[in-house]
Amino acid sequence: MNKHNPTSPVTANVDQLSSVLTTVNHAKGLPNEHYIDPAIFAEEKRSVLFANWSGIGFGKDIPEAGDAKPINFLGMPLLMVRDRTGEIGVFQNTCRHRGMILVEEPTKIRGAIRCPYHSWCYGLNGELRTTPHIGGPGQNTHEDVDLKELGLTRIRSHIWRDVVFVNIDETAPEFEEAHADLIERWKEFEQPIFHGGETASFKLNVNCNWKLAVENYCESYHLPWVHPGLNSYSRLEDHYNIEKEGKYSGQGSLVYRQLKSEDGRVLPDFNGLSDKWDEGSEYVAVYPNVLLGVQRDHVFAIILEPVDLENTVEHIELYYSKPPQDAPELDDLRVENAGLWKTVFKEDIFVVEGMQKGRHGELFDGGRFSPAMDGPTHAFHHWVATQIEKGRTV
Incomplete structure (x- = not known):
C-alpha cells in the first residue's frame, strides 16, 4: 500500500498513540482522528470526559435556594439545583417514571421539581415526594412502588472556584x-x-x-x-x-x-x-x-x-x-x-x-x-x- 493512502481511522489511531506517549523531545501530537472522526469523539466522551472531573456550569448561575439550571452535557440531560441548605446538587434531568425531561429552561422552583407529564414531584434534594394516581384514580401510592428507590439519579459532583465539576461514570478519585x-x-x-x-x-x-x-x-x-x-x-x-x-x-x-x-x-x-x-x-x-x-x-x-x-x-x-x-x-x-x-x-x-x-x-x-x-x-x-x-x- 502506498504510504500516503489513508488507513482505517481506528487502526491508525491505535498505532499512533504510542508516538504520543513518549517524551516531548520525541513525541508527535494526537492524530487527526481525535479532531475529526465521530468514532474517536464518542470514545473520548466516555474515556476522557465522563471518566474524569469535567466542568459543566457555575454556581453563580443558581445563586439562591430553588434555583435550577438544565445542562446538556454531550447529549446527556443534567440539572443543577441549589437546595434549601444552599448546597448544589446535580441530577439527571429525567423523570424516573417515563423518562420525561423535567426542566427545560433555567427556573426558580418554588415547591418541588414537577414532571410535566404525569406530575411526579421531587424535592430539591432529588427525593421522590408524590406520585399522583399511581394506584388508580385518587390513589397516590401503590404497595409495589417504593418512593425511596425512585429519587432522581444523582450525578457525582464537586464545586471548586465556583465551577461545578461532575464525574459521570463515578470512577475518578475524589476531587x-x-x-x-x-x-x-x-x-x-x-x-x-x-x-x-x-x-x-x-x-x-x-x-x-x-x-x-x-x-x-x-x-x-x-x-x-x-x-x-x-x-x-x-x-x-x-x-x-x-x-x-x-x-x-x-x-x-x-x-x-x-x-x-x-x-x-x-x-x-x-x-x-x-x-x-x-x-x-x-x-x-x-x-x-x-x-x-x-x-x-x-x-x-x-x-x-x-x-x-x-x-x-x-x-x-x-x-x-x-x-x-x-x-x-x-x-x-x-x-x-x-x-x-x-x-x-x-x-x-x-x-x-x-x-x-x-x-x-x-x-x-x-x-x-x-x-x-x-x-x-x-x-x-x-x-x-x-x-x-x-x-x-x-
Whole structure:
C-alpha cells in the first residue's frame, strides 16, 4: 500500500498513540482522528470526559435556594439545583417514571421539581415526594412502588472556584485527591470570590474540537504573533511552563500588570497573598475541560462545552475579591478588565479554528512539539492518550 493512502481511522489511531506517549523531545501530537472522526469523539466522551472531573456550569448561575439550571452535557440531560441548605446538587434531568425531561429552561422552583407529564414531584434534594394516581384514580401510592428507590439519579459532583465539576461514570478519585497538587499550589486563593456581574460573563462560539482550545491555552509560545498587545508588556521570555503529569498544565507570567485608572484607582487584592503575586499570574488547564487563571486582584474560569466534534462554546466568567455592589466606584475598571480579556480570548479564535481546518489534511501526522516551549501542550496530549488507553483496557 502506498504510504500516503489513508488507513482505517481506528487502526491508525491505535498505532499512533504510542508516538504520543513518549517524551516531548520525541513525541508527535494526537492524530487527526481525535479532531475529526465521530468514532474517536464518542470514545473520548466516555474515556476522557465522563471518566474524569469535567466542568459543566457555575454556581453563580443558581445563586439562591430553588434555583435550577438544565445542562446538556454531550447529549446527556443534567440539572443543577441549589437546595434549601444552599448546597448544589446535580441530577439527571429525567423523570424516573417515563423518562420525561423535567426542566427545560433555567427556573426558580418554588415547591418541588414537577414532571410535566404525569406530575411526579421531587424535592430539591432529588427525593421522590408524590406520585399522583399511581394506584388508580385518587390513589397516590401503590404497595409495589417504593418512593425511596425512585429519587432522581444523582450525578457525582464537586464545586471548586465556583465551577461545578461532575464525574459521570463515578470512577475518578475524589476531587480533592485528583487535584490536591493544584489546590495546594493555589492555596493562597482559597478564599471567597465574587462574580463581577453581567459584564463579567461572556461566551465565545468557536468552530473547533474542544481539545484545541485547551492546547492553545496551555502555552505561551504563540504570544508574540497572536497577542501583540499582551506581549508588549508580558513578553514571551517573561513566561514559564507549568506541568503536573496526569493532572494539569499551563503557563505563568512574572510581569502581571495590574489595571490602574488615570486617577490611580485599582481593583482590591485578595487577602494575604505572598510577594509572588505582586507581579505574578498563572493560567492552568485543569484536565479535561476547565481553564483557570489567577491574578492578585481577580480570577477567571472558563468551561469548554464540547457541543460536537468540531464546535465548542467557551463559557467565561470573571471573579473579584469583593462584591461589585460593595465598590460601585470601580465598575469602570471591572468593565475595562472584562473588555481586555475578551479581546485576548477572541484573538485566539482564528488559531483554534485554523488548526481544526488543518486537521482535515490527511497527511498531517500529529505534528512535532518544541521541547522547550510545548511541554504543557504535550502534557495534555499525553494525558488524553493515557485516558483512551485506560478506557480500552477497561
